[in-house]
Amino acid sequence: CCLLFMLLLNGALDPSLAAAALFGDSPKMATAQLYCVCRQPYDVSRFMIECDICKDWFHGSCVEVEEHHAVDIDVYHCPNCDVHHGPSLMKKRRNWHRHDYTEPDDGSKPVQAGTSVFVRELQARTFPSGDEILQQMHGSQVTQRYLERHGFRYPIAVHKMEGLGLRLPPPDFSVKDVERYVGGDKVIDVIDVARQADSKMKLSAFVKYYYSPQRPKVLNVISLEFSDTRMSELVVVPDIAQKMSWVENYWPDDSYFPKPFVQKYCLMGMKDSYTDFHIDFGGTSVWYHVLWGEKIFYLIKPTSANLALYEEWSSSPSQSEVFFGEKVDKCYKCVVRQGTTLLIPTGWIHAVLTSQDCMAFGGNFLHNLNIGMQLRCYEMERRLKTPDLFKFPYFEAICWYVAKNLLETLKESREDNCLPPEYLIKGVKALITALRNWLKREVTEPASEVPDHIRPNHLIKMLTKEIQYLENGNCGSKLMKSQGISACPSTRSAHERGSHARRTARRLRDQHHHHHHHSHSPKAPSNLDIFEQHTQEVLKRLKMGPYEEDASFNLKVNGKFNKVSTASAAVAERSLDNDLRLVLCNGRIISESATSPSTEEDAIQGMLSMAGLLYSHPSEDPSKGERHTTLKHRIQEHKNFMDSQGSGSNSSSEAWSNHTHSPAHGESPTLGFQYCETSLSPPLHPSKRPASNPPPISNQATKGKRPKKGMATAKQRLGKILKLSRHKPFFV
Template identity: 35%
Template sequence: METGVATKSEEVGKEGDDEETCPLCTPHAKPLRKEDWVMCEACNTWYHWRCAGDGEDVKRVEKWYCKQCLEQDSTRSITYKAPARKSLRKRPVQDYASLDGGANTDPKRFLKQLENKRLKPSPFRKMKGEEVNLEWLEDESAMTEPVVIEVPEGLGMKMPESEWSADDIASELGEGMPVEVMDCATQSNSPGWTLGRWADYMEASPSDRLKSGKWGKGGVYNVISLEVSGTKVGEMVLPPKIVRDLDWVEKFWPSTRKGRGHVYPKVQLYSLMGVEGAWTDWHIDFAGSSVYYHILSGSKVFYFVRPTPANLDAYQRWSGSELQNQTWLGDMADAVYRVELTAGNTMIIPAGWIHAVYTPVDTMVFGGNFLHSYNVATQVRVRNIEIATQVPKKFRFPMFSRLCWYVADKYLKDFRSSTDFPRREIEGTLALADFLVSEVRILENGNEQAKKEVKEQIPVDRVKDAPALARELRWRARLALEYPSDDESEGKGKERERSKSGSSAMKRKRSEEETPVAAMVFKNFRPKKWDGSAQVTEGEQTKRVRTSGPKPGEGDWASAWLENAVVDEEANSGPLVRTRKERYTRVRKTERGMERQVIERRIETWEWDSE
């Protein structure tokens, strides 16, 4: 088991007479009553975390190097511990007076809330493993509702044997390894647990688990945040193939920046261990990420609420408020669906679904979170809700913005050479581009702190010009969807248009309608130049034709000619028509080879004899 970075917390005297000094402190810096220190792994120098840190919780740091040591050796990098798998649910401030009185400490509170509730049976599709593939995504309903796969065959998934237990986890990862354990009664963390202690707890009888003593005050506990990527346990688990095909981290995070010693989003492999009676209250997974969930042994009961606007509003009112202790969220939603999973079942939960989970018997589960391109709008929306409700960074999807830039960089390269993508994927790319354009606007117009936060998330190893990338990707996605405009000031333009005179507004509208989509410009877009062009013009031909179409100026003559004028080219009388043909050919280099553009035009000049 690896140990974390060397840290310490010290209280100094009133005069600040601590013996060690921080190399980054200014001469007249005022000492704090309590200081967190961190030691460089290379030079063993101690620093104040407030002087050297980047705003993260020092407890999350796994390995830390000072700036000088990082510059001396490019292979060194600061690493962080895997984040706990948390929802965006606000955590209410604990009322200890109420706890002493027994309020909110009943581990069976969830079951009592369920009594006499109107639940609907599962309406969700049951699928075979081989049906859950990329072709399935062509169905508009795919990844919009949970699906259940009753047997794992065909999923392309690897799991440990069904007899796998908490004791096996402790043996592989180390009995002394700390583990986050949730007290189901309070839905908050219970401190001081190790994997060895947890394995002993799971082996105890349900009645012994409730006794105080060895397990503290006793109770019903749950493990939902043990991420095992890069461990011996992680090597035994492989997510379903559809997850690996969609997962942004798997597809777009550079392979040279993943693995041991690198910091990247580790949310793909969780070991979840629940005892009889354990439950997790209503929540949405961080950043609206989707989830795969495999029951190795035991059973789980899920309660789902659709992520409709009304239900999401109800969830926000309920989450973190007094309603959370007094009201069952299902009473505030339009419907609650019950799904029971047993050993061998796998479920995929799409982005944004509100759900609660109950454990009727001791259960072992493996699962994980993933972001993908088929519901980006929901993912961004949930991420923005997390920020608006001030969910701490350690409970959000790690490095969300940086991952989005990597995804956008790859999509832009693909869009430049082809737009042959499923429409849902293009719509997702547009939602991604809209999010990154909003980040760019902060970079251009935000305050200094906001600019710094956005800039730090841009991977300069891949993204050299973030504003240009975001805006070009948005333009190309809109073009692929045949949307009419990509003018950032479109909304403001409409406001100005309404304030103009009628004739001026009509003139502007006509101008916009006559502008072809491909000719519209947007900020920072510089299309590649053509490397050459050639024009071929065929000789002009002149002849008379007979036509039933009206002459110019006679009624709605233009519409008649555009739609259904009858022409007889064998006639010896009628308008004199001169015809010529032009062909333009040009080429330019692309990332995959060459693009050749051939444009052919036929130009006719009609002349009626004067009367």
């Protein structure tokens, strides 16, 4: 209606026609205009050609004229007109080195990329060997851990599929087989190589042309993504591309934006097909396998100087007339033969020549190793005004999803005193800058790809805080570096173990903090706070009976403990249906899975374990005839000691340490309670192991100071348990 109103105001539309359009009064406006021999309305998705005689428009598929063939027609006659005026007139070729072969060949115009003359000259050029930069590896060596340690900066060549996790059709899989699995009616993008022009045609038409005895044109298919076809079942992408892919790891199932499918491409090129220098969309890395035939890659490093030259060359109107390989210091030639897999890292500038008929499979993936370069390539595409068709689908949306997940990764690393790898820190910094710029751009270019459930400003703020925390050296990184301990990995696979439980605990805690945002920011519950809660519950159980269980309490405490460490989280998840026992291990309280105590002494020993005072069993020696001291006797001795010290609540941790580690008069060394590391706890990651000889747990709790109100040492908490339960029949 608004459009009709504007046309009326400008006098571009007759009022009667406008009324007919609004109310359907006129048959002219009520019925869409029909075209072609099929008498169908105009369809923007289908190629059409105009008859130069009758001026009617026809669908190319209806009159058997392919889009790439239409450019060769000088004067077109439709099937009705060619009866009276003869067949269509074709253009005359005047050169073999220009995209427009009708230009007169006066010898003054340079050769353009893709033409037959260009391909002959390219094959005659000499280049540095690709062996200078290629990393020759076995499939089993190409792992995520390897790339995280050594980086992914140079192309990798794997000559056998074994170990890659790659599954493909057999080498005799043909172009006709592709049509059988994908469907002949599928419309695909086809490149007319000599003109370096893209056109659309049905897959069946391409297959027919491919097998025709005369192929006057060189056609190349490089963008047939088949994830939504039956052929997808025949292909499994390499493990490294799946494990590192942003889309596979971070794209949510409930996303408003459609999931990008860029992992499965089938490339079918005729001999002498050529794709000029380019960087894959969004700076994606590429896996590429030649099923049969041969491809030649021309590779250029993505240095700052080369990228600047590439952007200048790409924006030049004479781009097709300049061979970019001559503008840089080195352009490497890499021949990829049948059965070889090539992995190209982020940002590498490359051109491809198909030296013989070839079928290849490949895919693209974004990852954490080169975030800065990926963002740089994306911004370059924007400056070059690359059409959306040739850009990574919803690139900005996936970056927001990644930012949200990397925030969780940084939080987990901080809580575990684990320094993230340098590549991830640099990547997050680059991501923060990009996200800020995209938000600013929204003012003038409102084309937002920010997911609905993400608060962009808050996310950027929290990421910035985590980076500042790392840069200020507050995460124990100095200690880790001084000890020579490698930083813990921060990719998705390294955090899967126990991460769900810790994130759940953190969300509950953050929600609690957010609920009380009007007051001063409360501190996260410490280990001592959790210990206090568990102590109160133990006393409550003593009143109810030693065999009663409170499942809700176990779940609650386990949830809080899940944030302590990856190892303790994994154990806590297995102990939801068991009695909860707390053990002080390596100076930290962890949750230990144990069966419910079947005796009173087992229950008491569990409380001693909570306090970090593990019961030391005397060595059994029947020849000495010594009777074992019962646990009840040990408790009574400790109670006597507590009474001799007064209430026990004001004694210092140093006195307790001296008592536990130095035998009293007439006391056997084996009768004392001592702090030790339990062997029941799971082994810790090297980055989480403390320095040798850690201070007593009581000193860690109070940091050598008198405890404040509401805080107490482990010894004092045990004393409280013993005093309150002194007259209980449980201990009689």
